[in-house]
Every structure is written in C-alpha cells, then in structure tokens.
Amino acid sequence: MSALHDTFIVFRSELALALRNKVALAIGLIQPFVYLLLFGPLLTQALPAAQNPWLFFVPGLLLQLGLFGTGFAGFNLIPDIRSGFVERLRVAPVSRLAILLGRLLKDSLILGLQAIPLIVVGYLLGMAANPLGVLASLILILITGVGLASLSYVLALGLPNEYLFAPAVNSLAIPLMLLSGILLPVDRGPVWLDWLAHLNPLRYILDATRALFTGALDTTAAIGIAVAVALAIVSVAIGSSLFRRRTA
Amino acid sequence: MGSAITTSGLGKTFITRTGPVEAVRDLTFEVGKNEVIGLLGPNGAGKTTTMRMLSTLEQPTAGTATIAGHDLRHDPRGVRQSIGLVAQSGGSRPTATVRDELLLQARLHRLSDPMAQAETMMKAFELTELAARPTMTLSGGQRRRLDLAIGLIHAPQVIFLDEPTAALDPPSRNELWGHIRALRARADVTVVLSTHHLDEADALCDRVLILDHGKLIAEDSPARLKQRLGNDVITIDAGLRDDQVATRTLASIADLPHVRDVRRTGNELRIGCENAEGLLTRVVLTLHDAGIDMHGLQVAHPSLDDVFLALTGHTTAQER
Numbered sequence: 029m030s031a032l033h034d035t036f037i038v039f040r041s042e043l044a045l046a047l048r049n050k051v052a053l054a055i056g057l058i059q060p061f062v063y064l065l066l067f068g069p070l071l072t073q074a075l076p077a078a079q080n081p082w083l084f085f086v087p088g089l090l091l092q093l094g095l096f097g098t099g100f101a102g103f104n105l106i107p108d109i110r111s112g113f114v115e116r117l118r119v120a121p122v123s124r125l126a127i128l129l130g131r132l133l134k135d136s137l138i139l140g141l142q143a144i145p146l147i148v149v150g151y152l153l154g155m156a157a158n159p160l161g162v163l164a165s166l167i168l169i170l171i172t173g174v175g176l177a178s179l180s181y182v183l184a185l186g187l188p189n190e191y192l193f194a195p196a197v198n199s200l201a202i203p204l205m206l207l208s209g210i211l212l213p214v215d216r217g218p219v220w221l222d223w224l225a226h227l228n229p230l231r232y233i234l235d236a237t238r239a240l241f242t243g244a245l246d247t248t249a250a251i252g253i254a255v256a257v258a259l260a261i262v263s264v265a266i267g268s269s270l271f272r273r274r275t276a
Numbered sequence: 277m278g279s280a281i282t283t284s285g286l287g288k289t290f291i292t293r294t295g296p297v298e299a300v301r302d303l304t305f306e307v308g309k310n311e312v313i314g315l316l317g318p319n320g321a322g323k324t325t326t327m328r329m330l331s332t333l334e335q336p337t338a339g340t341a342t343i344a345g346h347d348l349r350h351d352p353r354g355v356r357q358s359i360g361l362v363a364q365s366g367g368s369r370p371t372a373t374v375r376d377e378l379l380l381q382a383r384l385h386r387l388s389d390p391m392a393q394a395e396t397m398m399k400a401f402e403l404t405e406l407a408a409r410p411t412m413t414l415s416g417g418q419r420r421r422l423d424l425a426i427g428l429i430h431a432p433q434v435i436f437l438d439e440p441t442a443a444l445d446p447p448s449r450n451e452l453w454g455h456i457r458a459l460r461a462r463a464d465v466t467v468v469l470s471t472h473h474l475d476e477a478d479a480l481c482d483r484v485l486i487l488d489h490g491k492l493i494a495e496d497s498p499a500r501l502k503q504r505l506g507n508d509v510i511t512i513d514a515g516l517r518d519d520q521v522a523t524r525t526l527a528s529i530a531d532l533p534h535v536r537d538v539r540r541t542g543n544e545l546r547i548g549c550e551n552a553e554g555l556l557t558r559v560v561l562t563l564h565d566a567g568i569d570m571h572g573l574q575v576a577h578p579s580l581d582d583v584f585l586a587l588t589g590h591t592t593a594q595e596r
C-alpha cells in the first residue's frame with residue numbers, strides 16, 4: 029500500500045514538471061502529425077488500392093511514437109542522476125520500485141497524450157477503424173511504453189557514462205523500428221530478415237495493433253498483448269533490480 | 277543519554293580498474309544524542325564516503341553501524357526514516373522549482389500538511405521569494421539554503437551535512453552557521469557535518485573527528501585540539517622608534533594573560549597567544565598608552581593545515 033502511495037507521489041511530481049515544459053510538450057504533440065503528413069501521401073500510393081492505407085499506417089506511427097518517445101525517457105533521468113536528485117530519493121524512506129514506477133507512469137501518460145490526437149487525425153483522414161479496437165490498441169501501446177521506458181532507464185543507469193546514451197538508444201531503436209514493419213512490410217524481404225524480425229517483440233505488438241484496428245480480436249491480437257505485457261514485466265523487473273542494487 | 281550513532285570497524289574499499297581504493301578504514305566512533313560532530317580532513321580523506329555509508333547510499337565493505345537505533349545493514353529503511361542528508365552536491369532537479377522540491381520531500385516523508393510545511397521551511401530559510409524559481413537559477417548560497425531546507429523538512433533525528441558551506445562567501449557562510457546553530461539548540465537533534473576548515477568546526481562542533489587517508493587519527497573538542505598545537509598569532513606593524521619604549525611595552529604585553537611569547541623583528545611585533553580576539557583590545561590599549569602608532573594588524577588562527585602537520589607530519593596539500 030505504501031509503495032503504491034510512493035508511486036503516486038513520484039508520478040504526480042514528475043508529471044507536474046513534464047506538463048510545465050511547454051516546448052517539449054509542443055514538440056511531442058506536433059511530431060506525429062509531421063510523420064502523418066509527410067509519409068501518408070507516399071503510402072497511399074504504394075499500397076494496393078484494396079487496402080485502407082491508414083489502417084496500416086496509423087498503428088505503425090503509434091508504435092513509432094512509443095518507441096522513440098519512451099525509448100529516450102532515460103534522457104530525462106541523466107540530469108536527475110547528475111544533480112543528485114536520484115540519490116536524494118534513495119535516502120528517503122521510499123520504495124525503490126516506486127521511484128521507477130512513478131516515472132514510468134508519467135512517461136506512459138505523456139505517450140497517451142501524444143497518441144490520442146494522432147488517432148483523431150487518422151479518423152479525419154479516412155481511417156476506417158473499429159473504435160473499441162483502437163481503444164484496446166491505445167492501452168496496448170501504453171503498456172509497451174512502460175516496458176520501453178523502463179529499458180531506457182536501464183540504459184541511463186547502467187551505461188558507464190552518459191555520452192553513450194543517445195548513440196545506444198539510436199542504434200537499438202532504428203533496427204527495432206525497421207524490423208517491426210512500422211514503415212515497410214518486413215515479410216516481403218529475404219527469409220533471414222523475416223526470421224530476424226520474428227525475434228523482435230515490437231513486431232508482434234504491431235501486428236496485434238493492426239489486427240485490433242480492423243476490429244479483429246484473434247490470436248494475432250492475443251499474442252501481441254501477451255508480448256507487450258511480458259515485455260513490460262521483464263523490463264520493470266530489470267529496472268527495479270538495478271535501482272535496488274545501486275542502493276542496498 | 278543513548279547514542280545517536282555508533283560505528284564499529286566501519287570500512288569501505290572501492291574496487292577500481294587501477295586496483296582497490298581504501299576510502300575508509302576501521303572507523304570506530306560514537307556520537308551522543310544532541311551532539312554536533314565535525315568530520316575534518318583534506319580532499320579524499322573519506323568524509324563523503326563515511327556519510328554515504330551512514331545514510332545507506334553506500335554498502336560498507338567492513339564493520340557495522342547503528343543510526344538512531346537502527347542497524348545499517350538490517351534495517352536501512354528505519355535508518356532512512358530517521359535521517360536527513362545534505363549531500364556535497366545537493367539534490368534538486370534543475371527544472372523543478374524551490375516549492376516543487378520542498379513539496380515532494382514533504383510528501384515522500386508523509387508529513388501531515390505538505391503545503392504548510394513547505395511554506396514554513398521557505399520562511400525559515402528565506403526562500404519565500406524564490407518559491408517559483410527553477411532550482412538551476414539559484415545562486416550557490418540560495419541553493420545551499422534550499423538543500424538544507426529539503427534535508428530538514430521532516431525534522432530528522434540525525435542530520436548529515438556534507439560540506440554545507442563550501443564555496444560560500446563569508447556572509448552566506450555566517451548565515452548558514454546560524455541555521456546550524458539553531459539545530460544545535462534543539463534538544464532532539466544530532467548533527468554530523470564535514471568541513472575542511474578548523475574555524476568552522478570550532479564555531480559549530482562539540483567534537484571533531486579528524487580523518488586522514490580514510491583513518492581516524494584524532495578525536496577531540498576543537499578547543500583542546502587547538503590547545504594541543506598552540507597558538508593564535510597577532511602580528512602588528514608598529515612605529516617602534518624608541519628601543520627602550522619598545523622593550524618596556526613588549527614586556528607589559530608579555531605579562532598579559534593568555535600571551536605565550538612576544539617577538540620583535542624591526543617594526544613588526546609577533547604575539548603568540550591563546551584566544552587572540554579576547555586579547556586584542558588590551559594589546560592595542562597597551563600600545564596606545566606607550567604612545568606607539570599602529571600601521572597594521574593581523575590575527576592568524578591555527579588552520580587545519582597546522583593541526584594536520586602536528587598530527588601527521590604532512591600537510592593537507594600533500595594528497596595521496
């Protein structure tokens with residue numbers, strides 16, 4: 029119970045700071061539209077006419093938002109490590125897990141704030157998606173965001189120095205993006221690439237999102253949900269053990 | 277009267293790429309409730325490491341410690357509930373405001389009325405006008421006041437202050453000393469502070485632990501430490517034209533209480549004494565009565581360097 033309360037206290041304080049940073053918030057909100065407007069027209073031409081391109085593209089953008097938004101969450105931890113803030117929390121009688129969870133919930137909520145306008149604009153552009161499926165996808169993306177943000181914190185805490193953080197995230201996020209089929213379908217490439225892509229948890233989550241958008245609650249959707257939940261649990265476990273180990 | 281802190285054989289060895297670093301070795305001491313203790317030592321002596329161990333940030337590699345009745349190893353949460361730490365480098369988020377940080381701390385410690393507590397602390401530490409300022413825009417002295425307010429908001433029984441006045445100008449330092457003295461007046465509070473300056477330890481501490489290369493090399497009250505190594509020195513640049521008058525005046529100064537020796541080199545008088553400030557008026561009056569002009573006056577106290585030199589045979593500047 030007390031850990032839950034701790035989590036809420038950290039979440040509330042972090043969220044207040046994030047919402048006050050208007051510039052970062054504005055960039056975060058505009059970014060998805062830029063993708064949508066730049067890539068959308070190309071995509072409508074590239075895909076077979078029978079397929080609604082937005083049903084393919086908007087789920088991809090959602091995941092990309094999750095990947096790059098929360099993937100860099102650890103960046104915000106770096107000044108807090110450097111300023112001694114993280115150690116100050118460690119000296120307080122606060123659950124170690126709460127220090128991590130409070131931040132993760134904030135990151136996930138901000139991701140949600142970015143995702144909703146993206147979905148709305150998708151509808152305006154002619155995306156014929158099942159509303160319940162979209163809602164389920166949104167929850168799925170938020171769970172994924174928790175997992176990815178936690179991994180990002182693991183990098184921020186675990187790397188030997190802070191200069192490695194940006195290159196490390198980039199070199200992980202870009203292959204993960206390409207191998208998930210966010211922009212281009214991976215199953216049209218060579219077999220080895222397809223095989224590699226099957227090791228990428230994001231691929232299952234993306235397939236599930238696309239299925240849910242069409243209103244299908246099938247095995248693809250179920251597998252994707254299971255993968256997202258597993259990813260979140262494993263990442264939070266690694267993250268909180270790192271937070272704890274650094275402290276006693 | 278129970279003790280607030282006891283340590284026994286406390287030690288920390290860091291494993292680094294270039295080999296082990298023994299930051300703290302075999303540290304055994306006791307701090308009574310309501311005592312103000314100074315950890316004194318040069319850069320790298322192990323002051324910060326000691327405080328980090330006692331505040332649960334660093335696992336000791338040897339020994340045991342109890343803080344406010346809680347065992348460091350077995351009850352770290354109990355320790356955290358009873359302590360406040362003001363770290364050498366502070367601990368505020370750069371973009372958070374003064375009020376944000378105090379509120380968060382009050383909430384984390386489950387204080388009953390966080391808003392009111394934050395306001396009270398801001399008033400006490402003259403931060404009210406800075407309440408909405410991001411902490412990264414504060415000056416060094418303002419930031420130190422905030423650090424202190426954050427570390428004290430939950431009224432901890434044991435307070436660790438790691439170089440609270442480093443890099444502060446004399447007025448800010450005096451102000452901070454005032455806050456620390458106020459803690460001393462509270463019956464239920466124990467303070468451990470680290471410093472490089474003997475005068476600071478002298479002004480604030482009941483007892484001083486001197487660390488060198490991770491080892492405790494002396495433990496005493498500031499007054500006795502200074503006594504052990506002697507003297508304040510008053511240096512006066514005087515118009516000593518008449519040798520006879522000069523000799524007579526020197527003799528009467530030497531007869532004043534607390535004076536140890538008086539020497540003259542040309543126009544310069546060097547008076548070795550205890551408690552220079554207490555003596556100053558009488559020295560000046562004696563010179564005045566003898567009709568001797570003064571052109572300059574300087575008071576020097578034994579420094580940490582002098583204490584070190586006396587205790588270890590090397591100065592603080594000679595680091596490992």
Ligand SMILES: Nc1ncnc2c1ncn2[C@@H]1O[C@H](COP(=O)(O)OP(=O)(O)OP(=O)(O)O)[C@@H](O)[C@H]1O
Nearest residue numbers: 290292297299317318319320321322323324325326
């Ligand atoms: N994390 C660490 N890894 C390796 N060595 C360390 C670590 N932390 C401290 N040390 C070493 O331990 C020794 C004691 O350091 P400590 O910071 O406790 O000294 P200090 O007395 O606080 O010095 P200062 O007055 O400069 O703050 C130093 O030699 C330091 O280099």
Ligand SMILES: [Mg+2]
Nearest residue numbers: 323324325364
């Ligand atoms: Mg230090």
